[in-house]
Amino acid sequence: MIYDKASLVQIPSGYKSGTLYSVVPNTADGDFTVTGDPEGEATRVNKDGLIESVAADVSRLDYPLLDGVVQDCPTLLLEPESANLLQRSEDYANAYWLKARVGSSATGFTAPDGSSNATYFEQQSGQTTAAVIYKSSFTSVSSGVYTFSIWAKQEDKRYIKLQTRVNSATYRTVFDLQDGVITYDSGNENAKIEAYPNGWYRLSVQRTSTTTDDIIVYYYLNDSAGVSDTVTDSGGVYIWGSQVEKKDYLTSYIPTIGSAVTRTADTCVDAGNNTIISSLDGSVFVDLKVTNDSNLKQINLFDGGNNRITISVQFSILSISIVSNVGGTIQTLYSWDVDINTNDRHKIVIRYKENDSKLYYNGLLQTPTTYTGSWFNDGVLDNFSFDKSGAFSFYGKIYQAMIFNEALSDNELETITSYTSFNQMAKALLYTIE
Numbered sequence: 001m002i003y004d005k006a007s008l009v010q011i012p013s014g015y016k017s018g019t020l021y022s023v024v025p026n027t028a029d030g031d032f033t034v035t036g037d038p039e040g041e042a043t044r045v046n047k048d049g050l051i052e053s054v055a056a057d058v059s060r061l062d063y064p065l066l067d068g069v070v071q072d073c074p075t076l077l078l079e080p081e082s083a084n085l086l087q088r089s090e091d092y093a094n095a096y097w098l099k100a101r102v103g104s105s106a107t108g109f110t111a112p113d114g115s116s117n118a119t120y121f122e123q124q125s126g127q128t129t130a131a132v133i134y135k136s137s138f139t140s141v142s143s144g145v146y147t148f149s150i151w152a153k154q155e156d157k158r159y160i161k162l163q164t165r166v167n168s169a170t171y172r173t174v175f176d177l178q179d180g181v182i183t184y185d186s187g188n189e190n191a192k193i194e195a196y197p198n199g200w201y202r203l204s205v206q207r208t209s210t211t212t213d214d215i216i217v218y219y220y221l222n223d224s225a226g227v228s229d230t231v232t233d234s235g236g237v238y239i240w241g242s243q244v245e246k247k248d249y250l251t252s253y254i255p256t257i258g259s260a261v262t263r264t265a266d267t268c269v270d271a272g273n274n275t276i277i278s279s280l281d282g283s284v285f286v287d288l289k290v291t292n293d294s295n296l297k298q299i300n301l302f303d304g305g306n307n308r309i310t311i312s313v314q315f316s317i318l319s320i321s322i323v324s325n326v327g328g329t330i331q332t333l334y335s336w337d338v339d340i341n342t343n344d345r346h347k348i349v350i351r352y353k354e355n356d357s358k359l360y361y362n363g364l365l366q367t368p369t370t371y372t373g374s375w376f377n378d379g380v381l382d383n384f385s386f387d388k389s390g391a392f393s394f395y396g397k398i399y400q401a402m403i404f405n406e407a408l409s410d411n412e413l414e415t416i417t418s419y420t421s422f423n424q425m426a427k428a429l430l431y432t433i434e
Contacts, residue, residue: 002408002412002415002416003402005404005406005408006024006402006403006404007025007277007278007403007404007405008022008024008025008271008272008384008401008403009030009400009401009402010022010023010030010032010076010271010398010400010401010402011023011073011399012059012061012074012075012076012398013061013074015059015061017055017057017058018033018034018057019031019032020059020076029273029275029276030271030276031271032268032270032271032385032386033267033268033269033270033271034057034058034059034266034267034268035057035264035266036054036056036059036060036264036266037054037263038056038057038264039056040054040055040056041053041255041263042079042264043060043113043252043255044061044062044063044077044252045062045064045065046063047063047074048114048197049063049065049068049196049197049198050113050114050197051112051113051241052113052114053255059076059268060078060252060266061074061075061076061077062074062075062076062077062397063075064397065194065196065197067195068196068197068199068200069197070197073399075397076268076397076398077252078266078267078268078386078393078394078395078396078397078398079251079252079265079266079291079395080265080266080295080395081262081263081264081265082247082254082263083246083254084243084244084254084255084256084260084261085244085245085246085260086135086217086243086244086256087256087258087259087260088257088258089241089242089243089253089254089255089256089257090111090117090240090241090242090257092105092107092119092121092133092239093105093107093119096135097133097134098133098134098135098136099121099131099133099134100131100134101123101129101130101131101132102122102123102131102132103122103123103124103125103127103234103236104121104122104236105119105121106120107119109238110198111241112198112200112202112241113241117240118153118238118239118240119239120155120236120237120238121133121236121237121238122221122235123157123231123233123235123236124234125234127231128230128231129229129231130221130222130223130229130230130231131220131221131231132218132219132220132221133239134216134217134218134219135216135217135242136216137214137215137216142212142246143209143211144208144209145189145206145207145208145209145246145247146166146207146209146244146245146247147204147206147243147244147245147247147248147250148162148204148206148207148244149203149204149205149242149243149244149250150162150202150203150219150239150240150241150242151200151239151240151241152175152177152200152201152203152237152239152240153177153198153199153200153201153237153238153239154177154178154199154237154238155235155236155237155238156234156235157177157222157223157235157236157237158176158177159176159177159183159222159223159224160174160175160177160203160219160220160222160237160239161174161184161219161220161222161227161229162175162188162203162205162217163217163218164205164207164215164216164217164218165216166208166209166215167210167211167213169187171185171186171187171205171207172184172186172187172188172227173185173188173191173203173205174222174224174226174227175193175201175203177199177201180193180195180201181193183226184226184227185205186227188205188207189205189206189207189208192204192205192250200240202241202250215244217242217244219239221235221236221237241253241255248293248294249292249293265393265395266395267386267387267390267393268385268394269385269386269387270383271383271384271385272301272382272383272384272403273382274379274380274381274382276384277301277381277382277383277405279307279376279380279381280353280354280376281352281354281406281407282352282353282403282404282405282407283349283352283403283404283407283408283413284301284309284349284352284384284401284402284403284404285400285401285402285403285416285417286299286311286346286347286348286349286398287346287347287348287398287399287400288345288394288396288397288399289344289346289396289397289399290313290342290394290395290396291342292342295395296312296313296392297313297393297394297395297396298310298311298312298313298386298392298393298394299311299385299386299401300383300385300387300388301381301384301403302381302383302385302388303380303381303382303383304382304383304389305389306323306324306325307323307376307377307380307381308322308323308381309321309322309323309350309352310322311348312392313340313342313394316339316340316341317337317338317339317340318336318338318339318340318346318348318361319335319338320334320338320348320359321335321336322352322357324373324376326374326377331371331372331373331374332371332373333354333357333370333373333375334352334357334370334371335368335369336359336366336367336369337369338366340361346361347361347362347363347418348360348361348417349408351407351408353407354375356407360413360414360416360417362418363417363418365410365413365414384401
């Protein structure tokens with residue numbers, strides 16, 4: 001078996017505060033040092049499909065969801081710093097949230113975190129315009145991209161409209177809580193609906209602010225698949241977990257109870273040594289998804305300096321480089337650039353060996369650009385990190401990572417980055433088989 005050859009195997013599973021244990025070796029030499037939110041404000045999806053907070057500096061083992069069903073194996077979730085700018089993310093009864101044409105509201109319903117903090121809102125009887133819950137001018141913000149999100153669940157209202165007002169321009173997106181689809185969008189960016197257990201959906205949109213301005217967010221109980229707010233009957237929906245963050249992609253939930261909350265960045269660094277990591281010939285494998293943003297993200301085998309094997313992801317390009325520092329001279333020995341879709345899952349393996357390095361990506365051999373230069377000295381590579389000395393941290397999800405103290409064969413390289421069946425591929429990529 002290929003996996004039996006590995007000198008380091010990381011399948012996210014065992015952890016304690018500050019440490020993510022390796023499966024191989026069963027000593028501290030293979031363990032990663034982990035930092036997370038010191039206030040315990042970071043969250044994950046647990047094995048029961050519920051959102052829960054994790055303690056300070058604890059690895060976030062996040063379970064993927066497929067059509068709202070939690071999957072068997074967790075991933076390691078690594079995210080940058082982000083803040084929820086809304087000050088009361090669950091407390092819709094508070095005067096912080098304004099309401100119009102709301103007939104009744106009640107708390108005490110089961111939320112996506114398993115608590116009884118979800119709120120039911122009902123259309124006011126006799127009204128001809130939809131009920132709305134909103135937060136007006138909640139902050140004076142600077143220019144940039146903002147991501148809005150909320151969890152919602154159908155009761156007897158099928159549709160909910162998320163409306164945003166940024167730079168005096170109002171846009172609307174209508175979500176169908178029965179079929180889990182978007183039925184109307186008038187200009188919000190990157191509208192998404194994601195299924196969670198027990199009939200919940202996370203709804204999200206983005207807006208770009210070009211000036212310093214106030215932002216308003218509205219949630220309308222809508223009767224139709226269009227933008228109209230005309231209503232013909234009573235009824236309501238459940239909502240929970242509002243979030244607005246200055247990010248160009250959606251991150252995990254950050255709960256707030258009276259003030260904006262900032263979640264600090266995750267790091268996962270410093271596994272291995274020069275016994276586990278060969279410098280002369282070896283292989284490194286990662287199975288991952290990346291955050292869909294413009295920032296450079298790196299995974300490195302290195303010596304703390306410029307001897308390194310680097311996996312970099314930026315925009316829709318995967319860049320791989322093998323760089324040595326001999327006598328103070330930095331030399332690029334091999335490099336590859338691969339077009340990717342950053343929403344997909346990526347299985348990458350590099351065989352590094354003087355004059356015989358190869359890259360396989362999702363089962364396919366990639367063509368390198370090769371430069372002349374001297375190979376690593378023996379024993380220099382001694383560190384496996386999801387960043388490079390505190391710079392260019394990797395953000396996304398890690399399914400698995402392995403290091404081999406030998407150059408794997410072409411057949412092994414292809415096998416380790418391929419799927420053995422269509423069902424395996426579909427499950428790994430979170431596709432639905434119909």
